[in-house]
Structures are given as C-alpha cells and as structure tokens.
Amino acid sequence: MGQTPEVAALCGQFLRVWLIGAWPLVAFECLKRFVQAQGIMQASTWVMAVVAPLHMFNSYALVWSPTLGLGFIGAPLATAISSWLMFFLLVGYIALSKAREAWGGFSLDCLDGIWEFYRLALPSAAMMACSWAAFELVTFGSSMFGPVTLAAQACIFAAMSITFQTPAAIGSAAATRVGNSLGQGKQRRARYSSYVAIAMGYIVGMVCSLLLFVNGHRWGYIFSDDAEVVALCSKLIPYFAAVQTYDGMNGLVSGIMRALGRQSLGALMAFPSFWILAIPIGFYLGMGPMGLEVVGLWLGLAIGVIAYSLSMQCYVLFCVDWRHEVKVCLERLARCSNPKADESRGRLAVSSRSSTDSLIDSYGSLA
Structure with a gap:
C-alpha cells in the first residue's frame, strides 16, 4: 500500500510474533475492569510494577544480548511474554484477594441481560x-x-x-x-x-x-x-x-x-x-x-x-x-x-x- 518492501516485511514479522500475546492482553484488560469496578484500583498497578522491570530485562536480553539476542524479532517476543505475565499475575491477585468474592462462577445465568x-x-x-x-x-x-x-x-x-x-x-x-x-x-x-x-x-x-x-x-x-x-x-x-x-x-x-x-x-x-x-x-x-x-x-x-x-x-x-x-x-x-x-x-x-x-x-x- 505504498510502504517500502522492508517496512512491510518487518511489520508482518512483528505481528506474527506479537499475536502470541494478543489474547492475554485482552483478557488482562477485562480483568482489570473487573477489579476496578469493585473499587480495587491498585491491583493492575502492582502487576505492572512487577512486570515493567522484567519487560525491560527481557527486551534487552531478547533484542541486544550477545548470547540470547534475536534482533528485531525479539521485541514482539518480549511484549508477548509480558502480556502473559500480566494476565497470570492479575488472575493470581484475584484468586488470593477479596476480589474473588464478586465472581459467581461459570453459569448460563451470565446470558441474562446480555x-x-x-x-x-x-x-x-x-x-x-x-x-x-x-x-x-x-x-x-x-x-x-x-x-x-x-x-x-x-x-x-x-x-x-x-x-x-x-x-x-x-x-x-x-x-x-x-x-x-x-x-x-x-x-x-x-x-x-x-x-x-x-x-x-x-x-x-x-x-x-x-x-x-x-x-x-x-x-x-x-x-x-x-x-x-x-x-x-x-x-x-x-x-x-x-x-x-x-x-x-x-x-x-x-x-x-x-x-x-x-x-x-x-x-x-x-x-x-x-x-x-x-x-x-x-x-x-x-x-x-x-x-x-x-x-x-x-x-x-x-x-x-x-x-x-x-x-x-x-x-x-x-x-x-x-x-x-x-x-x-x-x-x-x-x-x-x-x-x-x-x-x-x-x-x-x-x-x-x-x-x-x-x-x-x-x-x-x-x-
């Protein structure tokens, strides 16, 4: 669509790897709203505080490290890893905190008022x-x-x-x-x-x-x-x-x-x-x-x-x-x-x- 062949090729490579972390990123946003609706605003903040330094380390290791570095493709891989970490950490927070009390379990009743x-x-x-x-x-x-x-x-x-x-x-x-x-x-x-x-x-x-x-x-x-x-x-x-x-x-x-x-x-x-x-x-x-x-x-x-x-x-x-x-x-x-x-x-x-x-x-x- 008018971009250079190099830009188009790199964009495709980036997205193919980034998609690995697309679903957990969406799920994380939904769970974040779930806890915020209960007035629990600090949950996602603590999760990000843990993931941010890990993301910085993974970004360096997967992109620039002489031993593990993958170059350009390491950037979307580090992002996908961080997306999965955010998802699992927030699920863990909900399971171990009072936020779980708002979860009524899986039921077809969820379709009422859909x-x-x-x-x-x-x-x-x-x-x-x-x-x-x-x-x-x-x-x-x-x-x-x-x-x-x-x-x-x-x-x-x-x-x-x-x-x-x-x-x-x-x-x-x-x-x-x-x-x-x-x-x-x-x-x-x-x-x-x-x-x-x-x-x-x-x-x-x-x-x-x-x-x-x-x-x-x-x-x-x-x-x-x-x-x-x-x-x-x-x-x-x-x-x-x-x-x-x-x-x-x-x-x-x-x-x-x-x-x-x-x-x-x-x-x-x-x-x-x-x-x-x-x-x-x-x-x-x-x-x-x-x-x-x-x-x-x-x-x-x-x-x-x-x-x-x-x-x-x-x-x-x-x-x-x-x-x-x-x-x-x-x-x-x-x-x-x-x-x-x-x-x-x-x-x-x-x-x-x-x-x-x-x-x-x-x-x-x-x-």
Missing part, C-alpha cells in the same frame, strides 16, 4: 475505535513519506502513549466513582467527581505539554541517533504538545461517558470529529496541493482531537441532568437483575420506578 451489556459495550468499542483508528491512519499516511518520517512518527506515538496514561487512569477512577455514585443514588457526588476529574486532567495535560515542548529537541535521541529522525521529531513535537492535553482529556472524559451509559453519544461525537474533520483535512493538507506531508496529517488530527474533546466536555459540564441519570441507572439495574419470570420482572420494574424518586430524595443531597 443485550443490555452489548447495548453499552458495542458503542463503547466504537467510541474508542474511531479515535484510535484515526491515529493509526495518520501513522499509515506517515509511512508513505519514507522510513525517516515513519520513524519520527513512532517517536511521537511513544510520547503519546506515555502522556495518555495518567489522564486515562484518572478517567478509569472517575468511571468507577461516578458509576458507583449513580448506583447509590448520590447524584451530587457523581457530578462533583466528574468536575474534579476534568480539572485534574487539565492540570496533568498542561504539565505534560510544557515538558514536551521544552524538551522536544531531545526527545528523538531516546529512540534514534539518526540526525534526520531527531530533526523531524523535534519539528513534530510542538504540534503534538499543543494537542496532547485534549488527547488526554478524551481518554478521561470517555470514562465519565461510560459511567453515564452514554457510549452511543460518545461514538456519535467521535465519528464526525475524526472521520469528517481530522482525516480528510489531514490528508488534504499532507498530500494535497499544500504538500505539508506529516505536518499536515498532524494538523488535521489536532482539529479532530480538539473538536471531540470539547464536545464531550461541554456535554458533561452543561448538558447532563444528574438526577435523571440516577433514575436511569437504577432502572437499568432493575432490568438487569435477572427476575425469574415475566410477571416478577414487571413487578420489579414497577417497584424500582416507584422507589427511584425516594432514593434520589434520600441520597441526592449527599456529596
């Missing part, structure tokens, strides 16, 4: 896929300008992955706290948790942007000694630093949207932001008459990221009726409570609706 689950899960996947696919398409476009541009883009993506983690972690914590507060009928606590999370996200984002902007001319040297790669990386860093705060806020506010059960709305906001604004504008600026190449791709991506971020924040800050969200949450819980017959299902729904307002009155005044 459509309610997928009604939330599929839009959530679409919401994330819209943004990530746009970023990956920018990498694809960068590869068409040669290996130097692709290498510089990889350096920028490494910066993006690092700076995205803290806002995303705040978003995960906010999703748990807001979701639990709504389920308890505490609309004021849910609202304040959202506002505090957004404020923290901006503080973290601005600090990261400042650090990237100040140290942009050094960033490329972490990954390459090639003067052209470092120079292009230094040229691109200011564009990324300008948009990084909003990119982090996307991950944070997406967590709040998931807690509200508004994944469908998030997906509807993501699609036009990235696929009507970011990608067409970026590819026009990069490959059109202006010929800005990778800079044009990043300018288009910046427009989409900022539009998506501001639209979600405006919705959370100005459009959410938190008392109504409590009512919707309690009704959703009633629908998913697995009544044994249609008659009892109807009684439960009516009972839930009649008690919803009293729950809001009881808890709505609490912080």
Whole structure:
C-alpha cells in the first residue's frame, strides 16, 4: 500500500510474533475492569510494577544480548511474554484477594441481560475505535513519506502513549466513582467527581505539554541517533504538545461517558470529529496541493482531537441532568437483575420506578 518492501516485511514479522500475546492482553484488560469496578484500583498497578522491570530485562536480553539476542524479532517476543505475565499475575491477585468474592462462577445465568451489556459495550468499542483508528491512519499516511518520517512518527506515538496514561487512569477512577455514585443514588457526588476529574486532567495535560515542548529537541535521541529522525521529531513535537492535553482529556472524559451509559453519544461525537474533520483535512493538507506531508496529517488530527474533546466536555459540564441519570441507572439495574419470570420482572420494574424518586430524595443531597 505504498510502504517500502522492508517496512512491510518487518511489520508482518512483528505481528506474527506479537499475536502470541494478543489474547492475554485482552483478557488482562477485562480483568482489570473487573477489579476496578469493585473499587480495587491498585491491583493492575502492582502487576505492572512487577512486570515493567522484567519487560525491560527481557527486551534487552531478547533484542541486544550477545548470547540470547534475536534482533528485531525479539521485541514482539518480549511484549508477548509480558502480556502473559500480566494476565497470570492479575488472575493470581484475584484468586488470593477479596476480589474473588464478586465472581459467581461459570453459569448460563451470565446470558441474562446480555443485550443490555452489548447495548453499552458495542458503542463503547466504537467510541474508542474511531479515535484510535484515526491515529493509526495518520501513522499509515506517515509511512508513505519514507522510513525517516515513519520513524519520527513512532517517536511521537511513544510520547503519546506515555502522556495518555495518567489522564486515562484518572478517567478509569472517575468511571468507577461516578458509576458507583449513580448506583447509590448520590447524584451530587457523581457530578462533583466528574468536575474534579476534568480539572485534574487539565492540570496533568498542561504539565505534560510544557515538558514536551521544552524538551522536544531531545526527545528523538531516546529512540534514534539518526540526525534526520531527531530533526523531524523535534519539528513534530510542538504540534503534538499543543494537542496532547485534549488527547488526554478524551481518554478521561470517555470514562465519565461510560459511567453515564452514554457510549452511543460518545461514538456519535467521535465519528464526525475524526472521520469528517481530522482525516480528510489531514490528508488534504499532507498530500494535497499544500504538500505539508506529516505536518499536515498532524494538523488535521489536532482539529479532530480538539473538536471531540470539547464536545464531550461541554456535554458533561452543561448538558447532563444528574438526577435523571440516577433514575436511569437504577432502572437499568432493575432490568438487569435477572427476575425469574415475566410477571416478577414487571413487578420489579414497577417497584424500582416507584422507589427511584425516594432514593434520589434520600441520597441526592449527599456529596
């Protein structure tokens, strides 16, 4: 698709080995949400604290070691090993901690309310896929300008992955706290948790942007000694630093949207932001008459990221009726409570609706 034969061949080799660790990585993410939903936020942190130094050692041993080193193919192998380690360690944590108490065992009862689950899960996947696919398409476009541009883009993506983690972690914590507060009928606590999370996200984002902007001319040297790669990386860093705060806020506010059960709305906001604004504008600026190449791709991506971020924040800050969200949450819980017959299902729904307002009155005044 326009890449050099060497880039295409190495990409295929990398993916064939990386796929060994794809399933445990997915399972680890699911288990991480399982414990976070119980308010256990430290489990995945401890797992990563153990795996990170092992990953560093394996990366050196499998790539650079004179005895065990495999060269390029050692990098995806080290990643696959780390994925399996994270999975097994988190399973062990769950088995040996109170988190196992939330596991009811394997049963066909898990299929009850499955459509309610997928009604939330599929839009959530679409919401994330819209943004990530746009970023990956920018990498694809960068590869068409040669290996130097692709290498510089990889350096920028490494910066993006690092700076995205803290806002995303705040978003995960906010999703748990807001979701639990709504389920308890505490609309004021849910609202304040959202506002505090957004404020923290901006503080973290601005600090990261400042650090990237100040140290942009050094960033490329972490990954390459090639003067052209470092120079292009230094040229691109200011564009990324300008948009990084909003990119982090996307991950944070997406967590709040998931807690509200508004994944469908998030997906509807993501699609036009990235696929009507970011990608067409970026590819026009990069490959059109202006010929800005990778800079044009990043300018288009910046427009989409900022539009998506501001639209979600405006919705959370100005459009959410938190008392109504409590009512919707309690009704959703009633629908998913697995009544044994249609008659009892109807009684439960009516009972839930009649008690919803009293729950809001009881808890709505609490912080």
